[in-house]
Every structure is written in structure tokens, then in C-alpha cells.
Amino acid sequence: MRTLFHHPLSPFSRLARVALAEKELPFESQVEKPWERRDIFLALNPAAEVPVLVEADGTVVAGGWAVLEYLEEAYPDTPLLPREVAQRAxxxxxxAWFLAKFDREVTDNLVGEKMLRRLSGHGYPSAPAIRAGLANIHYHLDYIAFLAERRPWLAGAGFTLADAAAAAQLSCVDYVGDVPWDEHPEAKDWYARIKSRPSFRNILADNIPGCPPPKHYADLDF
Amino acid sequence: MRTLFHHPLSPFSRLARVALAEKELPFESQVEKPWERRDIFLALNPAAEVPVLVEADGTVVAGGWAVLEYLEEAYPDTPLLPREVAQRAxxxxxxAWFLAKFDREVTDNLVGEKMLRRLSGHGYPSAPAIRAGLANIHYHLDYIAFLAERRPWLAGAGFTLADAAAAAQLSCVDYVGDVPWDEHPEAKDWYARIKSRPSFRNILADNIPGCPPPKHYADLDF
Structure with a gap:
């Protein structure tokens, strides 16, 4: 059986789960706390980062970028990248915008400070970091609105990994209740479309023991 | 004519230059200081990050990850990724190790603090960050040695983007004279092989006005 080592508060892990679900590839879910640095996990990925995909034949695909591109190459049916090279670019x-820039400017500052510090036992939340995250998210929601007004989906005509990546980040921040949806109706409309996709059901069912999500988190009419 | 917007101290930019040179694709070099946020550059990449590739037909490929995968897809001769999907993974x-982890743990702390802060006029170098970078680099050079002892090149039998990415990072750190080559002979041997590749000549010729590299930087026998 295919196994995905992932963590519910890792956006890259959520993106891998959505990609697997979009491609209808069944997998066994293995929640990994990367900060525990388990030997068995380090042997799979010496960088100690989730997600890691292990195929039934033992093939190990370690790290978010590798998993995404691997899934596109190994399972080209139900593509999540367009066919044309410039559109793929x-x-x-x-x-890169959502997985690196948004992560650094928003998710790290909110989910990282509020949740991961506590879960991993690494220090206390930084109030300036949280303030920065709460300020930065507006600019990113504006950018999503800008794109969603001009295109059916964020990267163009079809749903792609770009939508899945943006939604993976936002769903993590939404889990801690920090997405100001009411101030960003266009971004909210786009996210409502994502929430109703079958591939997102599993994400909306996430419930970390001791840290439940806010009530609106899984609500399709939020 | 193809144009690459890049910066000599951006590892991702150096990697794009090496990839273009390996594929023997001529390009016009346009040095961009992303912190100046020029309107014309923001129009090409709203994330204000180098590299950006603009093809002769006007196609814009923005950001390091996009450029690398685009070059592989658009110019599959002289591939820099292996053919088999698990090896590509x-x-x-x-x-991801070199472009994200190494960058965060080493290059940001050394090149970022010592050079980019000064060039961009953003504050003063942080001594704790520099100490962290100088400590972290040993572990990464050990990892390069570990890989180079077991495989002809870092990812396997052939030279790939993995070698180019590791060398792009190390060449930036070497530009500020902070690679302890003498303590890491195996990593040094691997880097000597990279330095002698024609695709690396242009990197070794880098010379930032007012900030020349140390004498050994371009020396093949360093």
C-alpha cells in the first residue's frame, strides 16, 4: 500500500493529500511529527521534512516539491498541471508564491507561532511575528482576488496545483481562525469553490487532538 | 533574444545561468537588484524575485523553480534531470535540500548578512546569524562528502541539477570567502570537478563592483 507521511499543519503535506485525492490514488495516512526526528523517518528523508511518499514497491519520494512533480510524472491521468509549457511555468x-512566499510571510507567523511552537515545545509565540502574519495575509488575499477576477482559476482556465497550494496554505491558517474572510469576499468565493471539491473533504475533516478547529472551518457555507 | 534577469549573489539565479549554459542556450544577461522593486521588473514577477527568464517570443518564466522545470521541458536535449521518475524525485x-534548507541555514546567514544587507541598505549584519551560518556549513559539506563518496555525482550516476544547485549555493558563500574547503577535502574534490565545467566559467568570472571575490574564488586549483 502507498503511504504518505504528513502532518495536518504542514501546508505542503495538505497539498500532497489534495493532489493524491484529485488523482484518486488511495494511500495510507501516517501522521508524522517531524520535530520528533524519529530514526525511521530520518532514514526516509534526512531533511526531516514532511511530506514523504512511500510507494507500494518501496520507492521513496521525499519532500513536497519532489512529491508534487513525481505525482504528475508517475500518474499523468487527471493532470494538475496544464499541458503547455508556458502555462506550466x-x-x-x-x-513558489504560495509555498515559499505566503508560507514565510503568513503561515509561519501564524500557524508556526500559535500552534507548532506549542506542539513541538519550542519556545513561546512571538507577538511581533503574529502581528506581521495578520497584516501580511490581507495582501495575499487581495492577490488571490486579483487573479480570481481575471481567470476561472488562479493560474488560468482549469483547477491546478496553484489553486491547491493556495488553498492548502489558507486552510492551515483557517484552522487557527486567522483568515479574515469577511473582508475579502472574492477570495472567499474562490475558497468556497475549493471547499466543495471532493479532494478537499479529508482536509476539512482534520482535527488535531487538543486543538480543534473553529466551527466555520469545515463549513461549506462559512 | 532570450534575456535572463538575475543577480550574481542569488543562488537560484546562478543555478539558472548554469542550466542555460549546460544546455548551450545563449541569453542576454540583465543584472537585477530585486530590492529596488523596479516597476518593469515587478510587471515580470510580482514576487520581485530573481531569476526571471524572458524568451525571444515574449514568454515570461518567473521564479527559480519555474525556470528550472521550464528549461527541462522546453529544451529536453542535454537533460539535467535523469529519465526515470524515481531518480528525478x-x-x-x-x-529542495540545497535551494531551501542550505539557503536558510547557510547562505542567508552569510551572504545575506554580509553582502545583501549592505548592498540593499537594509540594516546591519547580525553577528549571531553569521555565527550560525559558519557553524551550519560544516554539516552541509559533510552531507556533500557523504553523497560524493557513494555516487559519481550527488544524485547518482550523472551530473544533474542537484550538483548545479549545491554548487550555486557554495559558489555564493565562496564569494564571501566563508567555505572552509581545507576541512572538507571530499566536498572540495567534488567542487573542483564542478569548477572545471565550461558551464561554470561564467559564474567564476562574477565580479561585483566594489565587492571583489577572494583570490581563490575563480582558481581551479584552490
Whole structure:
């Protein structure tokens, strides 16, 4: 059986779960706390980062970028990248935007400070970091609105990894209740479309013991 | 004519230059200081990050990840990724290692603090950050040695983007004279092989006005 080592508060892990679900590839879910640095996990990925995909034949695919591109190459049916190279480049530009820039400017400052510090036992939340995250998220929601007004989906005509990546980040921040949806109706409309996709059901069912999500988190009419 | 917007102290930019040179794709070099946030550059990449590739037909490929995968897809001759999907995943695991982890743990702390702060006029170097970078680099050089002892090149039998990415990072740190080569002979041997590649000549010729590299930087026998 295919196994995915992941963590519910890792956006890259959520993106891998959505990609697997979009491609209808069944997998066994193995929640990994990367900060525990378990030997068995380090042997799979010496960088100690989730997600890691282990195929039934033992093939190990370690790290978020590798997993995404691997899934596209190994399972080209139900593609999550467009066919044309320039359009694929546009999806990857947005992947870097959401997986690196949004992560650094928003998710690290909110989910990282409020949740991961506590869960991993690494210090106390930094109030300036949280303030920065709460300020930065507006600019990113504006950018999503800007794109969603001009295109059916963020990168163009079809749903792609760019939408899945943006939604993976936002769903993590939404889990801690820090997405100001009411101030960003266009971004909210786009996210409502994502929430109703079958591939997102599993994400909306996430419930970390001792840290439940806010009530609106899984609500399709939020 | 193809144009690459890049900066000599951006590892991702150096990697794009090496990839273009390996594929023997001529390009016009446009040095961009991303912190100046020029309107014309923001129009190409709203994330204000180098590299950005603009093809002769006007196609814009923005951001390091997008450029690398685009070059592989658009110019498959002289591939810099192996053919087999699991081996491609291994290259991408190492790409993430060097482009994200090494960058965060080493290059940001050394090149970022010592050079980019000064060039961009953003504050003063942080002594604790520099100490962290100088400590962290040993572990990464050990990892390069570990890989180079077991495989002809870092990701396997052939030279790939993984070697180019590791060398792009190390060449930036070497530019500020902070690579302790003498303590890491195996990593040094691997880097000597990289330095002698024609695709690396242009990197070794880098010379930032007012900030020349140390004497050994371009020396093949360093």
C-alpha cells in the first residue's frame, strides 16, 4: 500500500493529500511529527521534512516539491498541471508564491507561532511575528482576488496545483481562525469553490487532538 | 533574444545561468537588484524575485523553480534531470535540500548578512546569524562528502541539477570567502570537478563592483 507521511499543519503535506485525492490514488495516512526526528523517518528523508511518499514497491519520494512533480510524472491521468509549457511555468510561479512566499510571510507567523511552537515545545509565540502574519495575509488575499477576477482559476482556465497550494496554505491558517474572510469576499468565493471539491473533504475533516478547529472551518457555507 | 534577469549573489539565479549554459542556450544577461522593486521588473514577477527568464517570443518564466522545470521541458536535449521518475524525485529532493534548507541555514546567514544587507541598505549584519551560518556549513559539506563518496555525482550516476544547485549555493558563500574547503577535502574534490565545467566559467568570472571575490574564488586549483 502507498503511504504518505504528513502532518495536518504542514501546508505542503495538505497539498500532497489534495493532489493524491484529485488523482484518486488511495494511500495510507501516517501522521508524522517531524520535530520528533524519529530514526525511521530520518532514514526516509534526512531533511526531516514532511511530506514523504512511500510507494507500494518501496520507492521513496521525499519532500513536497519532489512529491508534487513525481505525482504528475508517475500518474499523468487527471493532470494538475496544464499541458503547455508556458502555462506550466505560470502554475509553478504561483506554487513558489504560495509555498515559499505566503508560507514565510503568513503561515509561519501564524500557524508556526500559535500552534507548532506549542506542539513541538519550542519556545513561546512571538507577538511581533503574529502581528506581521495578520497584516501580511490581507495582501495575499487581495492577490488571490486579483487573479480570481481575471481567470476561472488562479493560474488560468482549469483547477491546478496553484489553486491547491493556495488553498492548502489558507486552510492551515483557517484552522487557527486567522483568515479574515469577511473582508475579502472574492477570495472567499474562490475558497468556497475549493471547499466543495471532493479532494478537499479529508482536509476539512482534520482535527488535531487538543486543538480543534473553529466551527466555520469545515463549513461549506462559512 | 532570450534575456535572463538575475543577480550574481542569488543562488537560484546562478543555478539558472548554469542550466542555460549546460544546455548551450545563449541569453542576454540583465543584472537585477530585486530590492529596488523596479516597476518593469515587478510587471515580470510580482514576487520581485530573481531569476526571471524572458524568451525571444515574449514568454515570461518567473521564479527559480519555474525556470528550472521550464528549461527541462522546453529544451529536453542535454537533460539535467535523469529519465526515470524515481531518480528525478531524488534530484528534486536534493534541489529542495540545497535551494531551501542550505539557503536558510547557510547562505542567508552569510551572504545575506554580509553582502545583501549592505548592498540593499537594509540594516546591519547580525553577528549571531553569521555565527550560525559558519557553524551550519560544516554539516552541509559533510552531507556533500557523504553523497560524493557513494555516487559519481550527488544524485547518482550523472551530473544533474542537484550538483548545479549545491554548487550555486557554495559558489555564493565562496564569494564571501566563508567555505572552509581545507576541512572538507571530499566536498572540495567534488567542487573542483564542478569548477572545471565550461558551464561554470561564467559564474567564476562574477565580479561585483566594489565587492571583489577572494583570490581563490575563480582558481581551479584552490
Amino acid at each position: 505560470e502554475v509553478r510561479r504561483l506554487l | 531524488e534530484v528534486r529532493r536534493l534541489l
